[in-house]
Amino acid sequence: MVTIEINGQKVEAEQGSMIIEVADSMGVEIPRFCYHKKLSVAANCRMCLVEVEGQRKPLPACATPIADGMVIKTESGYAKDAQKSVMEFLLINHPLDCPICDQGGECELQDVALECGKDVSRFTERKRAVEDKDIGPLIETEMTRCIHCTRCVRFGREVAGIREMGAVGRGEHTEISTFIEKSVESEVSGNIIDLCPVGALTAKPSRYQARAWEMIQYDSIAPHDCIGTNLHVHTRRNEIIRLAPKENEMTNEVWLSDRDRYSYESLTKAKRLLQPMSRQGSEWQEIDWEAALEKTASKLNMIKEAHGPEQIAGIGNPIATTEELYLLQKIVRGLGSDNVDHRLRIADFAGQDYESLYPQLGIQISHLESLDSCFLIGSNMRKEQPLAALRIRKATRHGLVASLSAHKNFNNFKLKHELVKSGQDWCLQLAAITKYLSQQPQNEEALVKFDGLQDLLVDVTVEQEHIDIAQMLVDGTNSSVILGLEAVEHSQASKLRQLAKAVAKLSGSSYGFLSHGANSAGAYLAGAIPHRGPAGASVSDDGHTMEQIVSNGKKALILLKTELGKDSIWSEKAVAMAKQADFVVALTSFADDEAFEYADIVLPIAGYLESAGSYVNVNGIWQEFNASVTAPGQAKPAWKVLRVLGNLLKLKNFDYVSAQDVMQEVKGRMGAVGDKVKSKWHCPDGLVEAATCPEAVNIYQSDCYVRRAPALQKTAMAQGQEDLKRPQLSPFHNIMGGV
Ligand code: SF4
Ligand code: FES
Secondary structure: OEEEEEOOEEEEEOOOOEHHHHHHHHOOOOOOOOOOOOOOOOOOOOOOEEEEOOOOOOEEOOOOEOOOOOEEEOOOHHHHHHHHHHHHHHHHHOOOOHHHOOOOOOOHHHHHHHHHOOOOOOOOOOOOOOOOOOOOOOEEEOHHHOOOOOHHHHHHHHHHOOOOEEEEOOHHHOEEEEHHHOOOOOOOOOHHHHHOOOOOEEEOOOOOOOOHHHOEEEEEEOOOOOOOOEEEEEEEOOEEEEEEEOOEOOOOEOOOOHHHHHOOHHHHHOOEOOOOEEEEOOEEEEOOHHHHHHHHHHHHHHHHHHHOHHHEEEEOOOOOOHHHHHHHHHHHHHOOOOOEEOOOOOOOOOOHHHOOOOOOOOOOHHHHHHOOEEEEEOOOHHHHOHHHHHHHHHHOOOOEEEEEEOOOOOOOOOOOEEEEOOHHHHHHHHHHHHHHHHOOHHHOOHHHHOOOHHHHOOOOOOOHHHHHHHHHHHHOOOEEEEEOHHHHOOOOHHHHHHHHHHHHHHHOOEEEEOOOOOOHHHHHHHOOEOOEOHHHOEOOOOOOOHHHHHHHOOOEEEEEOOOHHHHOOOHHHHHHHHHHOOEEEEEEOEOOOHHHHOOOEEEEEOOOOOOOEEEEOOOOOEEEEOOOOOOOOOOEOHHHHHHHHHHHOOOOOOOOOOHHHHHHHHHHHHHHHHHHOOOOOOOOOOOOOOOOOOOOOOHHHOOOOHHHOHHHHOOOOOOOOOOOOOOOOOOOOOOOOOO
């Protein structure tokens, strides 16, 4: 630690810190454009010049490390003169178009110009103009406004790992452009909008829709990824205008994936369902809420009486809130059935009794970046969990990553070892790694806990590639084995989980997996699974899994935010099953929901930013949110609809007044039984059998919201036209800039 003085205030700070970092921690404002705490230091804008006693020139605060006894003045006449001179240079070419610029009112250049700029420019020459680039459907460009801070360039090469933006030309002719005039295709591209200090890069879908000062900001949580991304929702007059990241170092840092940023468009631009609808023969008719819910309750009661409660099933979705999923299972169980599930893309349920209380990553999300060895099994992480992939990319600055996949993935991080094997062979591959580890003397004791493992591995052949991965994990002091969505959806997922668990245990690694939607963990805790009640409570007889519901068929279905054909891996088979049912009620936000093909009653519910609730991420972090806007028409929050349905069915304890009441009830049950459910070893009964490894669903088809977001649907990634030949991995992948 060293002691320095900033503006007369003495402070102790870590040696090697930059002046700007210490000033920020003290709340001392230094103007800056190119500096960003998550990017490397470029020091090219010179806006952060400060006076340092004993120096003959002003120094850039972002690139000057502190030294003991340093005396810094950020507001002296000398420092201010330097800052004003830089500002004058920057404004030579920056257009005076603030009144029509989307960034107006929240522009860093505008703010600094107010403080350091002059009222009248001394330059009479013409300003330079730069042609705008079309960089795709998500980002609008006004490149004349660019001040060449290179934040967008550094984001691509350092954080996203995909070189998309670059600087071409020199001096006054410098331009920021995409390589060979292509559109930006990264799954996290929208972050350059937040990084751009001026209005050169703005969000295309919300262009010209509202001024910054007209909007109200609410906080929420994204529904698509299992890390629990924090959002700022900007609204004007009850309309969502745009989304931006809310900083949270435990989850999303300061970033947002494009899926999280633009999926709100489904709520504002897709056809919304505004009124309950009832099927009359082949026609659909609007009915009122009372009639719709009474009809639903009476149909469910009739089917229960006529065919027994086991003919009723509830199907939820991991994008639904914990409260909604809890009430769904409470209704189904209240009617006497345990047929409730949300695992729409799981093919193998054989090992469900050996699973932990809820899907867990096994380490803190924020610790992903400090792993020194990581083994990814069946994970195309960039397309499954884009922000987790950014953390893994950071880990590769000092650590090693290996993967097992069915095809070569275009990752944004370097792989040390890559096993590309048919899905059929994945169990054998993991078994070979396990065998090598089981032969290591240090594992003699640990093996006792893996009943039957050694017999299982007798005929397994170990190759050098397996030894390399095993050794990589053993050598790491901070290592992890992570199953991705392709492994979770694999037809031998139960065996893969057990073998991955053995690999992790025998190599001293953590073990966990990435799960579907934002709330798979919440769905487990809420009891939206057929083999356990809320908080892992045991059930007398396991209900039917999603697969059994589809295979056996049910007389009555309650669908919550689920389009069976598009959301489940049983697709057409699931739709055919729903068409055979006597009664289907679907809770959906959309007037073009697939449920109109097979439902009898369709109930309009609020979308994800229109309702209060909570999501639980893969670290078990429970994040609550309130509605940012109200739902259109007669749509109501799903928890309220289910609550009233529970009342009409005369089920006990359905008198909730708020979503928080429901959440408190689930949380209240956690202490009683929750901690008793632990993941257990169960030896696979064989390694060689026919297996299928489904292609992971396209990131922009993963749920009802992204499927209906027009801008996302126009991207090359949504249309399967991503240019895989472009330079994917930045050669700067090991750069140490940023945090
Ligand atoms: S486009 Fe924006 S972020 Fe990129 S260099 Fe220009 S001013 Fe900086
Ligand atoms: S912020 Fe320091 S030089 Fe740009």
